[in-house]
Amino acid sequence: LDSVLSESGAPGLVQKQIAIIALASAIASRHAPLTRALRGHFADVLSEAEANGARAAAAIMGMNNIYYRFVHLVEDEEYATLRASLRMNVMSNPGCEKIDFELASLAVSAINGCGMCMASHEKTLRKHEVAATSIQSAARIAAVLHAVAVALEQADAAA
Structure with a gap:
């Protein structure tokens, strides 16, 4: 988890982008304690408006x-x-x-398994000259956050 939440572990992304993608991914993974922990972890990085952007990406992509x-x-x-x-x-x-909203939307779409949406967001990002490594980093953050949420949910259920 620590490796994908740093700029060295998420090539092509800056800390604010990492924070937005991670928060949206945690929300999409539906694990409230993880979401709260990440919001606290990124409190110095994200404004309330930016955190709302992450929430909006998770909500809109959940529907779409x-x-x-x-x-x-x-x-x-x-x-x-x-x-x-x-x-x-x-x-x-x-x-x-x-x-940043597009990157978060791509990450949430990956978690939710919508190939049509992933392709659309990837195409939009590439059109805006976002590097493949940045897009891959967003997908890796989504993958790791979802895995952590699943593991924590299982640990909670077993306790």
Whole structure:
């Protein structure tokens, strides 16, 4: 966990990006104690608006990942032509930098297993000249945070 939460362990990302991605990933992993611990750990790094950006990424992607995974997996192209009608106003002003929101959204989409959303966010990030190593670091943070949440949940259940 320590290795992916540092700039040396997350190549291409700065500490604020690491914090936003980690917080969004913890929220998406649904482990409240881990989420609280990370919010405390990054209290000096993230403003309340930036922490809200991480929360927004987790919430919006939680909704979008389910819907777009359905569209992708149901194997009926008609659904892709229908209007989604999902409210995503927060994306216009998420409280953090747009690239940071995209990185967090990619990480949450990875946790939630939505290939369509991962591909979309990766494409947007690359269009904005974000390096592959930065994108990989976001995915690694998501993977590690999710693994920690699962392990902690299991430890809580066994206690």
